[in-house]
Amino acid sequence: MKTAAFVGNPNAGKTAWINALSDAGFEVGNWPGVTVERKQAQVQWGAEKLTLIDLPGIYDLQKTNNEEQITQDFLESQPVDCLINVLDATHLQRALRLTLKLRMLQIPMILIFNFYDEVLKNGIEIDAVKLSRRLVCPILCVSAFDKQAVGQVKETILAMLKEPFSGYRPLLTQPLEEAWVRQVNTLQLAQPFASSLALQKQAYMQLCEAQPQAMHQALYQAIDSLMSHVRQDPQRRLLKTRLIDAVLLHRIWGLPLLLAMSFAMLMLIYNGSSPYVGWLNQLTLWMQHGCQLLLAGVPAWLRSLVCDGLLAGIGSVLSFLPLMAFLYFFLGLLEESGYMARIAFLMDRLMRPFGCSGKAFVSLLLGLGCNVPAVMATRVIEEESSRRRTALVVPLISCGARLPIYLLFAAAFFPGQGGVIVFTLYGLSLVSALVLSLILSLPEQRRQPWMVLELPVYRRPSLKVVFNKVRQEVKNYTRKAMTVVMLAMTVLWGLTYFPSGEITTSYAAQFGKAASVIYQPLGFGTQWPLVASLPGSIAAKETVVGFLASVLRDKAEAPLDFAQESKNLVLGLGEAVKNSVVHLADFSQEGQDAGLISEIGRLFDDPLGKLRAYSFLVYCLFSIPCIMTLNALRQEYGTKLMLKSIAIMVLLPYGMSLILFQLGRLLYWLSMIR
Template sequence: MTSCHDTSGGLVDARTGLAADPSAPSVVLVGNPNVGKSTLFNALTGARQQVTNAPGTTVEVQLGTWRGLTGTASGTGSDESGAVRVLDLPGTYSLLARSPDERVTAETVAGRGALGVPDLAVVLVEAGALSRSLYLLAQVAGAGQALVVALTMTDVAATRGVLVDPERLATLLGVPVVPIDPRTGTGLDRLTRVVSDALTAGVPPVLLPDAAPACSCHGDVACGTGCSCGRPLDLDAELASADRLFTWVDGVQRALASREVDAAVPGAPSSARPAPVRTWSDRVDRVLLDPWFGVPVFLAVMWALFQLATTVAAPLMGAVSSLVDGPVASAVRTALPGPHWLESFVVDGVLAGVGTVLSFAPLMGLMFLAIAVLEDSGYLARAAFVADRAMRAIGLDGRAMLPLVVGFGCNLPALAATRTLPHARQRLLTGLLVPYTSCSARLTVYILLASVFFPAHAGTAIFLMYVSSIALVVVGGLVLRATAFRDLRREPFVLALPAYQRPRVRALLLSAWVRVRMFVTDAGKIIVVTLTVVWVLMAVPVAGGHQIADVPVADSLYGRTALAIAPVFAPAGFDDWHASAALLTGFVAKEVVVGSFAQSYAVDEPIDAGVAGDLGSRLRATFESSSGGYAGAAAAAFMVFVLAYTPCLATVAEQRRLFGSRWTFGAIGVQLVIAWTAAVIVFQLGRLL
């Protein structure tokens, strides 16, 4: 028998080494978006969790160990008890998958995912949105999955006059229903006991109306919108199946509204429901969703995020760098016996890489916390609604605005912010556009060159760089949508607005800690190794009279490499090894470009990049010579190249962690081509002005 969307291999993250033990019982969390699923996962697993990608996809899932829960999966034939694995699946409204994220959820529920057949599904049902929650529950049950219901947001529903009796719902469904509040921990102990009993003794199936098969190869309603077996879906049968499920959902809702559980049949009369109550969230939304008031508030929030990434985190990053470069480096030098080259390798190579990783940790932590606060409070959904119209031009919805705005502060946390997007293809497209947002590190280069070459119009020159950045994002998005992302359909933006809530500090700190830890351990390895390679290039002499780790830049392997690639930039007007060497260091960090210029000219790095001093005169002389007298045009071309070419090493490492090597290295190649082409165009046009 041929199965659709067959997934081979286990849930193993090649970067973290996290493996799914096939002998341990497994529980999956299933629910609509914004129903509290991830909050429940964090409460159940604590710090014993890992963020990884489903095999063969860029879909992010979280796998952890259920604290305080051990059990034997019923029907496995095993008498061994062990830690229970719990997998947080992507939120979805239906198992008829239309996106990679929904497909991962549908395949896992149907037993074709990396976990195999889950032993139990905990389906989160939102008390205030029973219709869409019960429809998903019916599909999970229709896939043959044993389940337990976690009833969430009962307090929010009560403020709207909606009361759900969990005992009546349990009687109607025939399975345990546990009311919980994962934000406060209410009901989690009972949920743990119920799940433990269900893993040991099993639970009865939910009684559903007969469902017609949607897939003509084996009748799997969770198959999605297509089969890898090549056989078509029976759309008439799919619609009939959906109609029967909706009829069942309506019957359950009528029974809940009725005074008698015995009346729980389709078409039974229901008691009058209370009139909708206008809540505090409704009153706030009248302001935040209004175009005249909502847009300024949205811009203010985005500005605050920008400030967080550029000014608030900067002192913390500087403090960490000073600690590593100062006391820690001195202690290592004192404790490390041996030749000078070994000391330089450890301190200037390995330790410098570790310091770079650790210096980014405060920035990542603050940004993760800020995004989590916006998401947990309910405002992020409103921000997406307000920004949706502006993002339609490149085929994305309003949620993509957040990472793109953050990218103007720093590209690294901007990539982290893509996790707020609902679908993997949207996250990938946005992640490919983020490097074209001009981060604050590039600003130091703009200030130096603008003050040297355009002193009377420095502000205008810098402003034009940001305008160019926005143009690159828009044009890049349009090109990607027309080529590699033709399959990314622009669907109507339907978004369920969650009620405003007070964020829970402990849960937010835990979530931020897990993600920062993942960055440090995964992306950190790449950064340390690459910086060590850079040290080797700068330490190895290629001319006589020098020792290893004691060589001028011009006579090092690094300097000769820069000299070899300099002719590539002749059409852009800066075919000089000082410029190409600065661009090479820019792969590590864009702010290092200024320091590289100073080092290659053997002058002190200016305290204020706007007052270049001797460095400025040398830069002008170099660009005058390399451009044939068009120094201003060459400087503008250099600034454009810095804007468009590969982002810093930390960003590249995070891209690789999130999207894989193929997309990352392919993007690097495209970025270099675009940067070179744009620089050449700017220089050649500048010569004519």
């Protein structure tokens, strides 16, 4: 099986091309650092089987950062039959530096001038024929979203794999080229059995070491010579981006606009998904009632396992898929538009006093969706200590799996204020992450290095790419729910059913009642179901909702007529679609499972009920991260850092909830005395 490696600058479109050629579904975004590790996809085009390698975006081959280390180590240690160098055709002068370095690896190479549709819009003229002749490489002026171009790229790669390859001559001044030829001849005499390609590469490397300054100047002279075949007006090309940045990156209102957009995004996620959440809860009840009819003659424990355990628990978890979809949709828009990189730029000034750079904030922002890719994304941070520190604080960021818990309790105790409650929790998680980062950085007692970050041009988000991202993330979420969470919910059902078949005397109840004493100073320890739901959240945060649904639903409630339920289910889907659009900006509307919300609302009926509920949400916010996140921390930074994260998130939630509840209760009693 032959190998084709995709190499290029960050944000040049390598991953988009692999997705187009293989349907691999890798993550794509209009910001640097999307590919932070080597990824691969296998394809078969006719009789030819290929492995397509997606290497991290780099600017050079000097191993000065993690991405360059991964890319160059792979190119040096693994056999590669063809290089596909993807260049941003709107920034050729910058991209050609890497192209000239890649040529001297002496691997057959194809150049893809990506974003060619933008080249035409911006009036840039590229003489690809002359450039191809100078570089001795085929050049394709295409866009990854052009279906016809995909076939053209496939044909070119297959043709390149069949053609004989004799190597590339470096584009040097005459004296340097003569020196390179002499060095090749010398090496041939010393190593008569070595391949000519290896000797040409070795001669180039030795020349760079012997005359670094001259070779550096020759490199930029070659780039200038190549750019003589490109005509462009830089002012026209960057006009749109500069006009938008004048507003969004303004030194006074840039940050307020970012905060306002973040708040609006959370509100839209909440309101847009709520009607679908309500419909999926209705679907879960319909499935439960149908299952009870089908299993009427089986043992009670088996019927309870299927209906009250698997269907009630997993159904409640899956009902929050709309939340995940809306969340990843808006994150995808930020990435594709180019604003994600601006967020890192805007936040760098604020993050620096806390021992982090703006790139760390991008990792934290990704944590809103899932902490696992956020931990992986810390690789783009240059400094090792900053990478490890960011990885430690990532689990404090409220991931999408915690969102169902917030919305459930917000609807029960803070009707009409769900968006505000969610926003305060997200704000608390961010502030806590920054404070923890500051504390962890104090022993170093030195200034953070300046952040170097490429700001991509603004682009109209591709809905195809955004929806592909949503599809992949929702698919991953569902797979987790149907594996880890399903197993966890089955175990939790057993703990709530055995030994007597009654929840109030089950093992879970016994644990919850025994441990409630520890949690009573936090306010919510008076309700054992809340305490008993916490251990399962280590498997996945979604299990808290499923557990409470299994424990608190009124089992004595008689099911409705099944035929009528089926009719209401069909009608309800159309109503959910309509409400999702009509009430998108209605920040007061609710749309969740009324039965479960009612049961949750009855947990606390005293004057401090809202404070107790919020204290529970804060505990869930900072509790031990899920198994997936812990595993990511272990894989990236070792067992020691993972154990350190566990220790922090055992102490932090208890301390935060304790301070919140006791201070709130004190303020309440002081107000009563007055």
